[in-house]
Amino acid sequence: MMAWTRDQMAARAAKELEDGFYVNLGIGIPTLVANHVPESITVTLQSENGMLGIGPFPYAGEEDADLINAGKQTISELPQSAYFDSAQSFAMIRGGHIDLTVLGAMEVSQKGDIANWMIPGKMIKGMGGAMDLVAGVRKVIVVMEHLSKAGDPKFVPECTLPLTGRNVVNMIITDMAVFERSDRASLFRLTELAPGITAEDIANATTAAYLQ
């Protein structure tokens, strides 16, 4: 059985980018989306700690402790970069001014709920900006493995973990398939299969209801 690699999943998410988009990328696979922005378009990456126009990692010796992304990694600035405070940063997120966000998830439900911030008794790091992003950004794409490390489906009828947002996800990209929905009242539709994956494989690896 073949499946998409992490980099191929990121490349698939990058196909959703449009010229002029303002985009916030989460930590992990979503960060890789930045490597797949087509040459023909310009997108501006937002970092919720207070920057628009994230540049590449700095050259060794040019790191600046005052210039980091939301993952606390050193980055660089671009000619079009702008800095602002955290209240302003989330005003643009909450106010619907950011076009697209790509996030990881532990579970997504068939109704578009997402859980990605807490495992009771185990992981207590906090939600950071994820709840604000899913509530405010116009299009929410989840990129995740189709199955958990334990082999359980992650696209499920109801999330079992504490939610990050209710009915907020527009698109799911896994290592096996792509699911999309046209509006937040509809079920997701299976729209693409990774090479070597059949619709039956998806049915066997998914407990959520979805359209074929």
Add this chain to the structure above:
Amino acid sequence: MIGAGTSAQRIYPDAINALADLLRDGMTICVGGFGLCGIPERLIDAVVGSGVKNLTVVSNNAGIDNEGLGKLLRTRQIAKIISSYVGENKEFERQYLAGEVEVEFCPQGTLAERMRAGGAGIPGFYTRTGVGTQVAEGKETKFFDGEEYLLEHGICADVALVKAWRSDETGNLMFRKTARNFNVPAATCGKVCVVEVEELVPTGSLDPDCIHLPGVYVQRVLVGAPYDKKIEFRTVRPRETA
């Protein structure tokens, strides 16, 4: 003379003196910074040294082990922390699991807006963030145009601790790159705002059009330099060979 307060009223020789008559047990302190970027480290050290305890701390993060607010956790001076993200801190995790410190998780944007609102005289506001999640438990909700929103409360702190790049003698502040982050909303929500800066410059040498936070919000200023700023994750790219 008509104008802002004179330097004598605002400028302090160091963090210990700037906080001396402000700190007491059980108070609420709002602290700027994101991760270790733009944290008021001299002021945090002075709070550690003062020994005040039972503090409620409002800050986006809780520092890391033995850096930033991690120092105040290590000395057990914090009773409650209101934060959005406390990862990368083992001592915090230990105290939390042992029930030694109380935590209120607040979404990052909601936390920033709660500070901004508190400083702007707005006691509460409605937001979509957190609707249908644990964050909504026990909170009033209201529908606007068919969509559900949560009522969140503004935060007013007894003291705000802030790090800025430059200040003039009247407390007009400039920040540097992403070190601005929570420092601006935090500064506005404190009854008293104490700011440590890298550089104190003569009044008149900052362009009035380029002030990030006007001195009306700033009661006390001290120079904390020299700084040895910490980087949590050093990421670099190779130089292209010519």
